Amino acid sequence: xxxxRAEIARLLGVFEATGAVRVEADILQPADVLLDLYxxxxxxxxxxxADPLRGEQxxxxxFTVPVVQRHMAVSAEPARYTYAGPVFRYQDSATGRAAQSxxxxxxxxxxxxxxxxxxxxxxxxxxxxxxxxxxxxTGDVGLLRAAIDGLTTSDARKAALRRHIWRxxxxxxxxxxxxxxxxxxxxxxxxxxxxLRSAQDVQERLAQLQDEAAxxxxxxxxxxALTDLLAIRGKLPEALELLQALTRRLPSIGPAVAHMxxxxxxxxxxxxxxxxxxxxxxxxxxxxEYYDGFVFGFYAAEPGWPAIASGGRYDALxxxxxxGRAVPAVGGIIRPEYSLRAATxxxx
Amino acid sequence: xxxxxxxxxxxxxxxxxxWFAERGVKLSKSGSDREYVGRVEGVDGVELVLxxxxxxxxxxxxxxxxxxxxxxxxxxxxxxxxADAVAxxxxxxxxxxxxxxxxPACWRDVTCLHDLDAVAARFRSDHGFRLxxxxxxxxxxxxxxxxxxxxxxxxxxxxxxxxxxxKNETAEAIADITSTGATIVANHLRILExxxxxxxxxxxxxxxxxxxxxxxxxxxxxxx
Numbered sequence: 001x002x003x004x005r006a007e008i009a010r011l012l013g014v015f016e017a018t019g020a021v022r023v024e025a026d027i028l029q030p031a032d033v034l035l036d037l038y039x040x041x042x043x044x045x046x047x048x049x050a051d052p053l054r055g056e057q058x059x060x061x062x063f064t065v066p067v068v069q070r071h072m073a074v075s076a077e078p079a080r081y082t083y084a085g086p087v088f089r090y091q092d093s094a095t096g097r098a099a100q101s102x103x104x105x106x107x108x109x110x111x112x113x114x115x116x117x118x119x120x121x122x123x124x125x126x127x128x129x130x131x132x133x134x135x136x137x138t139g140d141v142g143l144l145r146a147a148i149d150g151l152t153t154s155d156a157r158k159a160a161l162r163r164h165i166w167r168x169x170x171x172x173x174x175x176x177x178x179x180x181x182x183x184x185x186x187x188x189x190x191x192x193x194x195x196l197r198s199a200q201d202v203q204e205r206l207a208q209l210q211d212e213a214a215x216x217x218x219x220x221x222x223x224x225a226l227t228d229l230l231a232i233r234g235k236l237p238e239a240l241e242l243l244q245a246l247t248r249r250l251p252s253i254g255p256a257v258a259h260m261x262x263x264x265x266x267x268x269x270x271x272x273x274x275x276x277x278x279x280x281x282x283x284x285x286x287x288x289e290y291y292d293g294f295v296f297g298f299y300a301a302e303p304g305w306p307a308i309a310s311g312g313r314y315d316a317l318x319x320x321x322x323x324g325r326a327v328p329a330v331g332g333i334i335r336p337e338y339s340l341r342a343a344t345x346x347x348x
Numbered sequence: 349x350x351x352x353x354x355x356x357x358x359x360x361x362x363x364x365x366x367w368f369a370e371r372g373v374k375l376s377k378s379g380s381d382r383e384y385v386g387r388v389e390g391v392d393g394v395e396l397v398l399x400x401x402x403x404x405x406x407x408x409x410x411x412x413x414x415x416x417x418x419x420x421x422x423x424x425x426x427x428x429x430x431a432d433a434v435a436x437x438x439x440x441x442x443x444x445x446x447x448x449x450x451x452p453a454c455w456r457d458v459t460c461l462h463d464l465d466a467v468a469a470r471f472r473s474d475h476g477f478r479l480x481x482x483x484x485x486x487x488x489x490x491x492x493x494x495x496x497x498x499x500x501x502x503x504x505x506x507x508x509x510x511x512x513x514x515k516n517e518t519a520e521a522i523a524d525i526t527s528t529g530a531t532i533v534a535n536h537l538r539i540l541e542x543x544x545x546x547x548x549x550x551x552x553x554x555x556x557x558x559x560x561x562x563x564x565x566x567x568x569x570x571x572x
Contacts, residue, residue: 039478040490040502091428163469163499170465170497177462190454192536195514197455197471205457205467 004102007336007343008084011104014128015082020106023081025066027088031056034065037290037320047090047099059088063105064290064314065321068329071109072322078110084336096304098337106311107331109318114328115259118294118313119266121330125298125309126272128334132342134298134308136276138236139283141165141312142256142293143243147226150252153178153218156208168285179223182213225249232281236264239279263294290317296332300342308342309334349395350560353407353416356384356398360550363442364417367550371569391568393561402426404553409433411558415565421447421525421548425485434553437562438571443550445525447485449492449543450532452514452521460541461496464521468500471520482506482519485545489523492545511535 016022032055034042047059060066063083071079084104089097106124110117126136148161157178164170193199229250232242243257268274284295293313300308311332319326354375355361365375374389375396386396397413404418405426415437423430451458458467468479479501483489486503493501504519511531513519523545526532532539552571554562 035502036478039499041494043486043503044490044494160466160469164497167497167499169495173462173497187456187459190452190456193452193454194536195452195454195520196475196517197452197467197520199454201470201474202455202457205470209457 003344004336004340007340008102008104011128011334011336011339012082012084014124015080015104015106018080018106018124020080020082023067023070023083025060025063025070025083025085027060027086028057029060029066030054031058033069033321034058034061037065037317043090045090047088060086061089062087063103063333064107064317064331067105067107067331068314068318068321071107072318072325072327075109077327078108078112080110081105081107097306102336103333104336105331105333107329109327109329111328113262113266114293114313115263115266117328117330118263119270119272121311121332122267122294122296123270123272125296125311125332125334129298129309129339132298132300132308132339134300134342135278136296136298137278137280137283138294138296139280139285140256140260140294141284141291142259143229143253143281144285145292146253146256147229147250150250151218151222151226154211154215156212157215157218166285168282175218175223175226178218179220180217182215221249229253230282232279234279236267236274236277236279239281240264243281284312290314292316294330300338305338306335308338350393350415350562350565351395351397351413352388352565353397353399353404353413353418354386355401355404355417360401360417360443361398364440364550367440367442368569373565373568391565394565405430405434408553408555408558411555414555414558414560414562416553416555417550418553419443419445419548420551421445421485421488421546423551423553424546425488428487433556435556437552437554437566438569440550440552443548445527445548447488447523447525447545447548448532448539449481449489449521449523449545450511450537450539453533453536453538455538458540461493461498461543464540465496465498465500468498472500478502479521480504480519481521481523482510482513483523484508484510485523485525488545496542511537 031048046061048056050056067081086100087103088100091099108117108121144165148158151158161174164174229246232239240261247254247257264274284291291312291314295312297307297310309332313330315326315328318329354364368375372390376387378385378387384398386398388394388396399407401418402422404416405423407413408416409427423434427433458464471479481501482504484507489503506513510522510524512535513522
């Protein structure tokens with residue numbers, strides 16, 4: 001235990017040395033904000049409790065939301081924060097993960113060049129974790145978003161695909177649906193009007209379904225290019241080459257690929273050996289729902305361990321929590337219980 | 349002594365008693381009809397424990413009973429790792445019920461989960477809150493909808509008369525068990541084509557961790 005305290009203090013010290021301000025967050029968080037943000041799925045991950053006055057509360061599932069809220073309410077950019085404490089993960093099925101575990105985090109709100117901030121955060125985590133012989137994986141959700149924007153299809157279909165970026169199975173089934181002519185189903189009389197959804201709502205969507213049935217499928221070449229994009233993986237320099245080549249078939253990803261090239265340059269300048277850093281275009285699409293750009297994780301070889309550190313860019317989250325105001329945000333967390341275990345080489 | 353948990357009232361109790369009787373094991377309530385104490389005849393070393401069907405999964409998992417009769421739906425809903433806690437001994441061929449998702453029949457644009465998901469997205473932007481699905485099967489429904497990629501919904505708890513929730517405007521859709529579908533139709537609802545969450549029937553379960561020698565009873569009823 002004292003070892004863990006020392007590890008947490010050490011990590012906080014490294015983050016504070018960059019000028020980051022130490023912040024706290026309540027363990028008990030109002031459930032409505034988290035539910036609105038994550039939807040019903042959060043109930044499978046967060047402990048929900050209630051009292052008659054405050055209603056539903058959740059045991060803090062992560063620090064990001066309270067730290068962003070705090071920043072959006074009181075502070076101006078640039079700002080750097082660090083924090084440490086327990087987070088709680090509800091066990092809905094056997095995952096082998098602890099219900100309570102420690103996190104030490106670092107969040108940067110800064111309007112400087114995005115690649116510079118991404119390289120700063122990743123570079124810092126990379127330096128801290130360098131002695132531990134971990135594997136680093138990275139991805140960039142921005143590439144997929146840009147690819148969707150460039151598809152030859154309706155805005156409604158693009159919005160549907162964007163909405164399910166973080167649900168790969170559903171995303172694939174939507175893609176399959178949109179890649180062939182729509183078979184229109186017609187239902188007869190519906191019966192008595194009940195519920196909050198009005199007859200007009202139903203009529204409007206029936207009209208949309210008709211438009212949809214008339215819409216041409218997404219061209220096969222585009223589906224193929226999107227599938228090829230999601231399959232790209234390799235070390236950063238080779239992944240970049242593959243992406244640059246793919247830009248000929250998916251011109252809309254051009255700016256996102258240029259951004260990635262700039263980030264690799266910035267990482268190199270920050271002293272990261274980019275030839276050792278992995279990249280997967282599909283990385284982070286299942287586990288990291290609020291990240292919408294660069295994402296990263298550091299992994300030990302031990303099976304069953306979670307990422308020892310993870311993080312990324314989450315501009316969209318600040319827009320949701322900032323009620324109209326948005327701030328470019330990049331951050332990440334380290335799990336000190338695991339960084340400690342990796343350091344001492346004990347897998348117990 | 350092997351403890352056998354059986355639903356304490358209603359049709360499920362009656363059909364359970366009949367099922368065991370057909371296999372030479374006579375279960376009965378001893379004393380008055382209102383007393384929850386039971387008798388077992390036809391096999392030695394078995395004690396009858398009369399319980400609410402909803403509590404039988406928990407009692408099996410806690411090893412307080414060795415065998416128990418309850419629905420697949422309740423075991424899957426109430427025990428997160430049900431396969432580690434209990435093992436099915438026999439499907440009993442009654443108490444059939446499907447856990448399904450149903451929407452108002454007037455939603456002529458919604459026939460499947462894909463439609464429900466699309467409507468949920470629109471509903472949230474129109475109404476400022478997530479489309480509500482009334483149910484008492486929170487875990488099963490959430491797991492199902494997550495797997496199927498339905499987003500922007502919320503579950504609201506409904507412990508009874510769930511089919512009335514849409515009419516009462518406390519939910520936009522429901523997830524509940526049905527055997528014939530008659531109540532669904534009577535409440536102006538329609539089951540989604542791919543809205544079957546789980547098929548359930550009354551099942552005899554064995555606690556994996558309670559120990560005890562269930563062999564004589566299981567052999568007597570011919571389940572193995």
